[in-house]
Amino acid sequence: MRTTEVKTTEELGHRIHQFAKRKVDIVERSSNAFMLNDGETVRVTSGSDVQEGRMSNLALNQFGLWSHMGTTYPNRLRKEIVHAKEMVNGTQNQDEIKKWENECQEHRRILASNVNHWFKHRDTDRMFRFFKSEDIYSNPNELRSFNSSQYKRVDNDLIWDAVVPVISRMVEDEGLEVGSIFVNETGMHGKFLLPKLEGELFEGKVVRGGFRVRNSEVGEGRYLIEPFVLVLACLNGMVVHKYEKGVRGIHLGKRQDAGVLDQYGDLSDVTNIEYTRFKKDIGETVSQCVSQGVFEGFLDQARDARRGERIRIHSNISQAKPWMPSVDLIGEDYHLGRLDRVSIDQSLVRSGDFSKWGMSQAITEPANNDQMAYEQSSRLEEIGGIVLAMNDTNWHRIASHEAPRLAA
Numbered sequence: 199m200r201t202t203e204v205k206t207t208e209e210l211g212h213r214i215h216q217f218a219k220r221k222v223d224i225v226e227r228s229s230n231a232f233m234l235n236d237g238e239t240v241r242v243t244s245g246s247d248v249q250e251g252r253m254s255n256l257a258l259n260q261f262g263l264w265s266h267m268g269t270t271y272p273n274r275l276r277k278e279i280v281h282a283k284e285m286v287n288g289t290q291n292q293d294e295i296k297k298w299e300n301e302c303q304e305h306r307r308i309l310a311s312n313v314n315h316w317f318k319h320r321d322t323d324r325m326f327r328f329f330k331s332e333d334i335y336s337n338p339n340e341l342r343s344f345n346s347s348q349y350k351r352v353d354n355d356l357i358w359d360a361v362v363p364v365i366s367r368m369v370e371d372e373g374l375e376v377g378s379i380f381v382n383e384t385g386m387h388g389k390f391l392l393p394k395l396e397g398e399l400f401e402g403k404v405v406r407g408g409f410r411v412r413n414s415e416v417g418e419g420r421y422l423i424e425p426f427v428l429v430l431a432c433l434n435g436m437v438v439h440k441y442e443k444g445v446r447g448i449h450l451g452k453r454q455d456a457g458v459l460d461q462y463g464d465l466s467d468v469t470n471i472e473y474t475r476f477k478k479d480i481g482e483t484v485s486q487c488v489s490q491g492v493f494e495g496f497l498d499q500a501r502d503a504r505r506g507e508r509i510r511i512h513s514n515i516s517q518a519k520p521w522m523p524s525v526d527l528i529g530e531d532y533h534l535g536r537l538d539r540v541s542i543d544q545s546l547v548r549s550g551d552f553s554k555w556g557m558s559q560a561i562t563e564p565a566n567n568d569q570m571a572y573e574q575s576s577r578l579e580e581i582g583g584i585v586l587a588m589n590d591t592n593w594h595r596i597a598s599h600e601a602p603r604l605a606a
Contacts, residue, residue: 237306251339265316323347343416409487437583503554558586
């Protein structure tokens with residue numbers, strides 16, 4: 199997956215519409231799909247139209263959940279294929295090459311056999327979302343997602359065309375600034391800041407308010423527009439959760455008829471009436487997101503968080519989990535990996551602020567790492583906002599959490 203950072207709203211709009219031209223969506227019975235023996239390529243036949251592409255990891259996971267085969271087994275087979283290919287490339291011994299080539303081919307055959315069995319066995323209508331390559335010789339087409347036939351395509355171009363008039367007006371009239379904007383073949387994220395929304399939380403901590411726009415085209419999440427703040431000194435960003443201002447919608451609509459779907463000649467799967475209302479909602483939502491009331495509400499929330507209950511510091515930390523128990527509990531609740539937990543713990547200790555505010559900042563600080571994927575950094579900003587908005591009961595559960603005592 200190729201994530202592209204863009205610098206201006208014009209560049210983002212251009213890239214979004216470039217990507218839109220490369221999308222092909224088909225609703226068809228799963229029995230009309232077939233995985234080739236390479237264990238990678240899925241071919242879908244719909245009448246006289248035939249599309250094929252490499253099944254993405256996301257599409258494979260969606261297939262595993264749909265088929266009840268689960269995600270572990272197909273992913274293990276795909277990893278074995280990758281491992282065998284690496285072994286082939288890592289040796290010049292002809293016997294070893296032949297051995298690993300045979301193993302690779304066997305794993306490919308097993309994966310294709312399993313996928314094809316369930317395509318035939320379940321035989322339900324599915325939406326196959328393909329993405330055409332710019333250069334098919336160096337990079338094959340991709341089956342980017344495998345969705346329900348009721349999946350409602352509210353794609354990036356549809357959302358962007360609705361929101362860009364609002365953004366353009368605010369850039370011209372109020373000096374709206376682009377924080378960061380990223381787009382790829384699966385979705386987009388944009389963060390925008392308004393200079394007039396600036397205030398001091400406490401000594402040395404000045405924040406600026408704005409909003410963010412996010413969408414997934416492949417079933418990984420809702421489309422949304424919601425308030426966003428940035429701490430200027432350390433550039434920690436955070437989603438504002440307590441104040442329920444925003445547009446949020448799930449990609450669920452009516453069941454689609456079989457065939458190759460139009461790409462937005464009819465406004466995708468959104469009617470003209472829905473789209474008119476959608477554009478109106480977006481304008482109202484952005485105005486609410488950047489209102490002085492929402493921003494001041496965040497300032498009060500953050501100040502209260504700094505004055506509240508603090509995390510208990512423990513000495514019985516194991517080598518297996520070298521982080522504070524409170525960090526471990528947040529990691530479990532929000533499915534954070536080991537590296538994220540270590541980074542959060544280090545940020546927390548370095549700051550010396552063990553309040554709810556300190557924890558929220560420790561969670562969002564690693565998101566400033568230039569090496570971190572944009573999607574992951576945005577997720578940490580969201581989790582940081584969730585923690586900040588926790589009520590006293592939920593925060594007490596985190597702050598008072600204790601690790602099991604180590605054996606003597």
